[in-house]
Amino acid sequence: LTPQRLAGRRILITAGPTREAVDPVRFISNRSSGRMGFAIAAAAQRMGAQVTLVHGPCGIPPPRGVLPVAVESAEQMLAAVQVAWPQSDAAIMSAAVSDYRPLQVAPQKLKKEAQGGQQIQWSLTENPDILAYAGANKQPGQWLVGFAAETEKLLQHGTEKRRRKGCDLLVVNDVSRQDIGFDATHNEVMVLGPGEDAVESWARCRKDEIAQQLMERLAACMETA
Numbered sequence: 001l002t003p004q005r006l007a008g009r010r011i012l013i014t015a016g017p018t019r020e021a022v023d024p025v026r027f028i029s030n031r032s033s034g035r036m037g038f039a040i041a042a043a044a045q046r047m048g049a050q051v052t053l054v055h056g057p058c059g060i061p062p063p064r065g066v067l068p069v070a071v072e073s074a075e076q077m078l079a080a081v082q083v084a085w086p087q088s089d090a091a092i093m094s095a096a097v098s099d100y101r102p103l104q105v106a107p108q109k110l111k112k113e114a115q116g117g118q119q120i121q122w123s124l125t126e127n128p129d130i131l132a133y134a135g136a137n138k139q140p141g142q143w144l145v146g147f148a149a150e151t152e153k154l155l156q157h158g159t160e161k162r163r164r165k166g167c168d169l170l171v172v173n174d175v176s177r178q179d180i181g182f183d184a185t186h187n188e189v190m191v192l193g194p195g196e197d198a199v200e201s202w203a204r205c206r207k208d209e210i211a212q213q214l215m216e217r218l219a220a221c222m223e224t225a
């Protein structure tokens with residue numbers, strides 16, 4: 001039986017993709033399945049935490065015993081996080097949030113015929129950065145864990161991202177690989193922090209094993225604080 005190392009802790013987790021509407025039937029999104037974040041939510045719940053799972057459209061059922069909050073867009077995810085973060089002891093943000101959204105959402109379905117065979121151009125505007133919001137609004141005693149989806153220079157980009165977004169721990173994965181990361185059953189990660197130069201490399205294994213290891217790591221950080 002997993003020891004209840006997170007008993008009494010309130011933990012916020014974000015998972016899955018966001019969907020940014022183009023028109024009533026189309027959206028911009030990404031390949032996140034939600035598996036990584038759902039596995040983290042399940043591990044935290046098993047360890048006794050009270051878990052709020054804010055998730056985009058994933059198509060898999062949330063783990064039993066967690067409070068699921070279903071959202072679609074990055075703006076909706078930010079609104080849910082703004083409610084939950086001030087009441088949380090820790091947050092793990094594994095969602096693949098769309099960096100941009102269409103500047104305007106067409107009220108009716110876009111018609112191909114209306115383009116007259118011409119190229120179509122969409123203007124995109126930047127979405128809010130939810131992890132950076134949490135980092136900027138972190139209170140003493142709160143722990144913040146971010147993820148980084150990188151395709152090159154993992155350590156360098158991860159180190160910069162951890163500093164920029166104000167997280168205690170940052171989990172970096174190589175999303176250029178098919179056997180880990182997006183929509184895979186397994187992952188292989190580098191965990192940066194909490195110290196400035198602290199780096200651990202975890203071998204490729206199932207996402208539920210990574211999740212368990214990560215929650216043990218977070219519990220140890222919280223116990224020593």
Ligand code: PMT
Binds near residue numbers: 096099145
């Ligand atoms: O869902 P799965 O199929 O299991 O795949 C898991 C995963 C690959 C999605 C996951 O392991 C992962 O890497 N999640 C982070 C994806 C991501 O958006 O990374 P990023 O490097 O673009 O963003 C860095 C961090 O900022 C992330 O914690 C992200 O949640 C956050 N972010 C990014 C943009 C934004 N506008 N707001 C954010 O909060």
